[in-house]
Amino acid sequence: MNHAGKTCDIALDEAAAGMTLAVALLDAKGSVLLPQDAALTAATLAALRRRGIERCVVWSSEPAAAEDPAMLAQRREQRLRRLEYLFRHCADEAGSQALLAQLQIYRQEQP
Amino acid sequence: MSPDDISKAVRDLPSLPAVVSELLLSMEQEDLDPHALAAKITLDQALTAKTLRLANSSFYGMPSKVTTIQQAVSVLGFHSIRTLVTACALTGSFTPSPASGLDFPAFWRHAVASAVCARVLAPYCRINADTAFIAGLLHDLGTLVLATRFPQQYQQAIAYQRQHDCQSAEAQLAVFGVDHAAVGSALAAHWKFPPAILSAVAEHHRTPAPTPPGMQLPLATLIHVANTMAHALDLSEREDDQVPPLSLEAWQALDLSSVACSKVFHETEQLYHDMCQMLTP
Numbered sequence: 001m002n003h004a005g006k007t008c009d010i011a012l013d014e015a016a017a018g019m020t021l022a023v024a025l026l027d028a029k030g031s032v033l034l035p036q037d038a039a040l041t042a043a044t045l046a047a048l049r050r051r052g053i054e055r056c057v058v059w060s061s062e063p064a065a066a067e068d069p070a071m072l073a074q075r076r077e078q079r080l081r082r083l084e085y086l087f088r089h090c091a092d093e094a095g096s097q098a099l100l101a102q103l104q105i106y107r108q109e110q111p
Numbered sequence: 112m113s114p115d116d117i118s119k120a121v122r123d124l125p126s127l128p129a130v131v132s133e134l135l136l137s138m139e140q141e142d143l144d145p146h147a148l149a150a151k152i153t154l155d156q157a158l159t160a161k162t163l164r165l166a167n168s169s170f171y172g173m174p175s176k177v178t179t180i181q182q183a184v185s186v187l188g189f190h191s192i193r194t195l196v197t198a199c200a201l202t203g204s205f206t207p208s209p210a211s212g213l214d215f216p217a218f219w220r221h222a223v224a225s226a227v228c229a230r231v232l233a234p235y236c237r238i239n240a241d242t243a244f245i246a247g248l249l250h251d252l253g254t255l256v257l258a259t260r261f262p263q264q265y266q267q268a269i270a271y272q273r274q275h276d277c278q279s280a281e282a283q284l285a286v287f288g289v290d291h292a293a294v295g296s297a298l299a300a301h302w303k304f305p306p307a308i309l310s311a312v313a314e315h316h317r318t319p320a321p322t323p324p325g326m327q328l329p330l331a332t333l334i335h336v337a338n339t340m341a342h343a344l345d346l347s348e349r350e351d352d353q354v355p356p357l358s359l360e361a362w363q364a365l366d367l368s369s370v371a372c373s374k375v376f377h378e379t380e381q382l383y384h385d386m387c388q389m390l391t392p
Contacts, residue, residue: 086342089278096339
């Protein structure tokens with residue numbers, strides 16, 4: 001349900017049915033009224049108003065702007081360098097090298 | 112440090128709530144009575160309150176509020192509640208001593224990361240996911256004993272580790288003459304942990320003995336891999352963290368494909384962020 005990871009903090013009056021909560025809504029005692037990723041409905045919005053909730057954080061529906069490929073490449077490079085640093089004492093361990101190879105694939109595939 | 116010093120340090124620690132010892136023991140029992148245990152949990156009010164707060168957190172996404180342990184058991188299942196109660200009780204048993212220099216938040220982040228990773232890996236070696244989670248959470252328990260009981264020496268161990276850029280166990284051996292795995296297993300014995308969890312605490316840095324084909328992988332081997340993987344996924348957020356050596360036999364025994372590896376890494380990262388909010392004291 002994560003809409004490209006962008007969130008908006010909005011007044012409850014601006015919230016509409018169909019939006020999805022990015023952060024769980026809690027009451028004054030810290031109990032969860034609605035969990036993260038709950039879809040808002042007309043009924044839940046009315047119930048939240050009755051409870052005096054004024055704001056909520058929802059996942060933004062705007063598509064994320066396309067990222068600069070150079071920035072993406074730089075981030076990947078940083079992740080791979082960090083992996084090398086973490087594995088700095090494991091060059092002679094075959095098990096560690098097998099794990100490192102899998103993590104390099106995983107980190108390269110991340111945005 | 113002599114073995115006597117270790118057992119004295121361990122004996123001086125607060126004892127676990129009786130119900131937690133019982134819950135830990137029940138992990139290996141098939142014929143347990145969830146209702147009787149739920150009733151016992153309820154007798155410890157602080158534990159009940161913390162468990163209910165967790166059960167009502169966004170992690171479980173409950174449609175309505177759970178107000179009693181019995182209700183939580185029926186909605187989440189007894190196994191989840193047992194894990195939650197045990198985790199709550201154990202993470203609350205140590206008071207950080209600033210003089211020790213131990214980064215407590217980073218310590219717990221690594222404990223939660225190892226727990227989550229062990230839980231995600233558990234189905235690949237047919238080990239109970241709750242037992243794997245608890246063993247992952249507790250594997251470095253000895254570090255807490257050393258840091259809370261001997262803060263000055265612990266600070267020396269940290270300085271040694273920085274100076275030599277070595278594993279924490281190596282620094283502890285140089286300063287204390289024992290490492291956290293040995294101290295942790297003494298505490299696990301004192302607290303009467305189930306034998307599989309005790310072995311996992313004692314042996315998580317050792318190269319595991321090969322598992323004969325067709326035999327179930329020992330919990331200690333799973334924790335050896337989960338601990339390594341948690342460091343490798345960089346979840347403790349410690350700038351100078353390092354991955355401990357991983358035994359090739361242990362890695363091959365899990366027999367994970369590339370697709371399975373990516374799935375395990377991804378699930379661990381996701382679950383970790385949810386769990387951290389709840390479990391780090």
